[in-house]
Amino acid sequence: MITIDFQKMGGLIPAIIQDHATNEVLMVAFMDEKTLNLTLESGKTWFFSRSRNKYWMKGEESGNTQEVVEVLTDCDADAVVIKVKQNGPAACHTGNRSCFYVRWEDGQWVEHSEPLFDPAEVYKK
Amino acid sequence: MITIDFQKMGGLIPAIIQDHATNEVLMVAFMDEKTLNLTLESGKTWFFSRSRNKYWMKGEESGNTQEVVEVLTDCDADAVVIKVKQNGPAACHTGNRSCFYVRWEDGQWVEHSEPLFDPAEVYKK
Numbered sequence: 300m301i302t303i304d305f306q307k308m309g310g311l312i313p314a315i316i317q318d319h320a321t322n323e324v325l326m327v328a329f330m331d332e333k334t335l336n337l338t339l340e341s342g343k344t345w346f347f348s349r350s351r352n353k354y355w356m357k358g359e360e361s362g363n364t365q366e367v368v369e370v371l372t373d374c375d376a377d378a379v380v381i382k383v384k385q386n387g388p389a390a391c392h393t394g395n396r397s398c399f400y401v402r403w404e405d406g407q408w409v410e411h412s413e414p415l416f417d418p419a420e421v422y423k424k
Numbered sequence: 425m426i427t428i429d430f431q432k433m434g435g436l437i438p439a440i441i442q443d444h445a446t447n448e449v450l451m452v453a454f455m456d457e458k459t460l461n462l463t464l465e466s467g468k469t470w471f472f473s474r475s476r477n478k479y480w481m482k483g484e485e486s487g488n489t490q491e492v493v494e495v496l497t498d499c500d501a502d503a504v505v506i507k508v509k510q511n512g513p514a515a516c517h518t519g520n521r522s523c524f525y526v527r528w529e530d531g532q533w534v535e536h537s538e539p540l541f542d543p544a545e546v547y548k549k
Contacts, residue, residue, distance in 0.1 A: 374516055380452075400498075400499070403496070
């Protein structure tokens with residue numbers, strides 16, 4: 300029986316979130332055993348925030364939740380790929396569709412930011 | 425100027441390797457600053473192995489190297505997505521095209537292994 304190996308990284312595994320229709324990588328975040336189980340049971344993506352030291356559901360503030368379509372793990376069972384239907388216009392807190400909008404070009408990182416919403420509006424308290 | 429943040433994970437960042445043509449995630453591995461620079465300079469993917477505590481170039485043993493097509497980082501600059509042209513039949517050491525051949529189905533992980541080469545042949549010394 301395959302079980303996920305959370306020990307290599309102090310209880311966490313990287314979770315790669317892909318758009319189920321285009322396979323675009325929308326974001327990468329981390330899950331512990333509890334948030335992986337929450338994700339599998341609820342059908343929404345849950346993560347562990349290393350910087351805030353807390354659990355969070357993607358979209359809990361913005362409404363841009365992610366519906367789980369397919370969950371895969373790898374040959375070492377130490378990472379997951381989760382294919383989702385992204386609700387709302389974008390996955391990134393910057394308003395970009397994907398968090399990966401910075402490209403290596405001619406020896407430097409170049410931002411290609413095309414926000415689909417205004418973060419100041421979406422994340423206002 | 426954007427610089428990659430290697431500090432969150434003790435000098436490492438997750439590197440998501442995607443097939444440049446299909447966007448399939450082929451593998452996830454880790455890079456430190458040296459192997460990211462080697463990757464950017466050589467155009468082949470280099471990683472840091474946590475279990476073997478060494479640098480390695482994907483395909484150095486099997487010949488199934490990866491040619492870098494595009495390199496992206498995210499809003500926090502703490503992960504990279506690398507789109508590659510995969511040389512040889514497969515990226516995974518098991519012979520599968522992708523390392524992510526294990527799917528969550530009805531409450532358990534189910535292997536869908538379809539090896540495209542025989543690991544015993546490819547990795548023999």
